[in-house]
Amino acid sequence: MAAAQDVHVRICNQEIVKFDLEVKALIQDIRDCSGPLSALTELNTQVKEKFQQLRHRIQELEQLAKEQDKESEKQALLQEVENHRKQMLSNQTCWRKANLTCKIAIDNLEKAELLQGGDLLRQRKTTKESLAQTSSTITESLMGISRMMAQQVQQSEEAMQTLAFVWRLLCHAEENRPSPLCRKQKKSLLFETLLEDFTQGQSRVHEAITQLQQLSARGQSRFNSVLTVPPSG
Structure with a gap:
């Protein structure tokens, strides 16, 4: 036991x-x-x-x-x-x-x-504010460039019209000039001057288009960088 x-x-x-x-x-x-x-x-x-x-x-x-x-x-x-x-x-x-x-x-x-x-x-609120500010800035810039391009195009059209008008005047008054050689030199000089103005106008248009493309690329890059910000947690 x-x-x-x-x-x-x-x-x-x-x-x-x-x-x-x-x-x-x-x-x-x-x-x-x-x-x-x-x-x-x-x-x-x-x-x-x-x-x-x-x-x-x-x-x-x-x-x-x-x-x-x-x-x-x-x-x-x-x-x-x-x-x-x-x-x-x-x-x-x-x-x-x-x-x-x-x-x-x-x-x-x-x-x-x-x-x-x-x-x-x-952070999300700041991101939204940043997106709104970026969008506003890009919109204003694009509108400014658009207005500049419109002005350049208008100037180019006016230059072309002036060139055509003066060219017709030269042709009409050609027989009243004192010397054929003198007439030819003056007409050529005036034509080259007008052509140069027209070419410069076209160059400014192309430059504006290039600026527009660059600004659009930068804007898209900024949008992508903001949208791809990782949340933390």
């Missing part, structure tokens, strides 16, 4: 030590837990189960101690029971502290995510 009790006591002590180690491991997991809150809840559920099993084994060991025939063995086992209960209370204190630390860490993380979300909203 005594041998059977000794075996029962030894098994009970082994299970108490096992549950104690498992509780300590779970408490460490709680310390390391960074969320979410559901993960902390799951860990606490496991700790409660281990504490229940540990408490049951300590009570079982206490009952075995009371059943001992020898007073010395009884007191020795009761002392072990007391030590196990002190250790369990210490574990419960560590458990509460670990929960407090974990909850603070989760709260800080949630606050940081909220602040980061606010930064993202401000």
Whole structure:
């Protein structure tokens, strides 16, 4: 009978030590837990189960101690029971502290995510404002170049009309000139002058078109760079 009790006591002590180690491991997991809150809840559920099993084994060991025939063995086992209960209370204190630390860490993380979300909203607002400003600037620039091109085209048409008109006058008055060679030189000089004015007008038109193309390319590049800004999180 005594041998059977000794075996029962030894098994009970082994299970108490096992549950104690498992509780300590779970408490460490709680310390390391960074969320979410559901993960902390799951860990606490496991700790409660281990504490229940540990408490049951300590009570079982206490009952075995009371059943001992020898007073010395009884007191020795009761002392072990007391030590196990002190250790369990210490574990419960560590458990509460670990929960407090974990909850603070989760709260800080949630606050940081909220602040980061606010930064993202401000960044999106800034992006929209930048897009609107860019669009307005490009529109104004394109309108300015469009007006300049219209003026250049009008000037070129006027130059062509003037050239044609003067050319007709020269042809009509050619026979009234004093010398054919003189008439030919003056007519050629005037024609070259008008042609040069026309060529310059055409050159300005081409230059305006080139500026328009470059500005459009820069505007598209700015739009693409703004639209492809990565969100942060």
